[in-house]
Amino acid sequence: MQTTLDCIPCLVRQSLDATRFVTEDNDVQQQIMKEVLGVASKMDFQQSPPAFAQLIHRRLREIIGDSDPYRKVKETFNRLALDLLPDIRHRITASAHPFELALKVAIAGNVIDFGVNANITVDGVRNAISAIIDSPIQGDIAQFQAAVGKAERILYLADNAGEIVFDRLLIEQLPLKSVTVAVRGNPILNDATIEDAECAGIDQLVKVIGNGSDAPGTILSDCSNEFLKHFREADLIISKGQGNFETLSRRPENIFFMMKVKCQVIASHTGCPLGTHLLLKSENHR
């Protein structure tokens, strides 16, 4: 997806949220916001929103001198999700439709996104996870399950810390030998990196790789050769979150996108109202 005009005020607001999240110093906040606006004024609208966020967050980390300002919230939400894990796994095991329930929980976990909303609470996540159990999602679950059944090489693109713990439940439903999980190559927002995959214990189940990039999405030109090899060779790609959707929605690969719809631009693009828990097959798959 290109950046739309509607993305601009939202990206500026997200940058302000991020600025306030990483520093309480008003002078530094003003300095960062002026730089944000300067970067935005030179933005290439052909690029996706995550390309903008990548630039902003690089500069933001540089100014505050902290290579991973979201480390603490990543740990908090990993821990929360790990606390909830045994109970949810029990429900999944006891369910008549374990695959479907695991999928729903993995999508609901996408609520833990500090890019869109820097005010996520532990209770908010708890409620989102418990609400999804009896709620429908939008999308063709049978089609996805059939695709999994046929796949020989599955690449699972994780999105956020905390969420990745819930991803584990879906990964446990996949043919483990076929699965590689990719996380961000370097810290960006609260997006999951190798440490978070390890914290979720996913490295004990399947191969985990970093994608070599610090964008909050999958900008292929910014990814490592190792990641690109996996991307090319996968016959099924599972893509979590809006950032991955924004950067991969036009790709010709066999991608199933899973996300919570969190902004009006994505809502219009997908035809699904805000808040939808969405499973969406790539339109451009050859």
Add this chain to the structure above:
Amino acid sequence: MQTTLDCIPCLVRQSLDATRFVTEDNDVQQQIMKEVLGVASKMDFQQSPPAFAQLIHRRLREIIGDSDPYRKVKETFNRLALDLLPDIRHRITASAHPFELALKVAIAGNVIDFGVNANITVDGVRNAISAIIDSPIQGDIAQFQAAVGKAERILYLADNAGEIVFDRLLIEQLPLKSVTVAVRGNPILNDATIEDAECAGIDQLVKVIGNGSDAPGTILSDCSNEFLKHFREADLIISKGQGNFETLSRRPENIFFMMKVKCQVIASHTGCPLGTHLLLKSENHR
């Protein structure tokens, strides 16, 4: 009021609304938004939000080659207000508290603000005016009425077209010989200029002057000497709308601000929730 960090995403969003309002050409919209962001990146946070809007709208008018892109909506809302006028005047005349009712209608008219919301409808205005008649406003009406009773030179700072027709009803309750009404010196957004004051028939009642400025507020350093003379000599200033409040809130003159609270920054600043119809005496009056 200074510009706050929270004003930035809002000013960018308002600029996008304005851009879309004045042109449907996506390339021009992108060009304008890039310029908006460039101007914003160099913004002096000591200045008020209307100083930013003034710069943006000057450039916007220049790019589209139209010195008054809001002319049509100004006419539309003047006409709507004139249509409603006889009925409301009748209600005021028949009321036990005509001064209070005229004041309430003048404040409710402040809803016609294309700066904050470019999607104002004729029905929205009709509803706002009819709702105010039985609703309370926030503020000390008796204190204001007493100030009017004592005043020898009243300067009435109008805000928007359409709204200025409702202002007429309040002006009719004032000692007409003491009143001067000031409007913007040049077109900016849907703010009232001399033409709108004439359309409302206010020039038939009292002296009307332009303030010499094209800011959507009252930036004294940008106003004409004629306006400044009236401003200095007034012993009571009636100030309509957020833009005038944002630019005059710290002044030592005897000012009564009247506005609908339309943004979170003003809500926090005044301690009044969004949507409040507010009458507020200047804190810094000596």
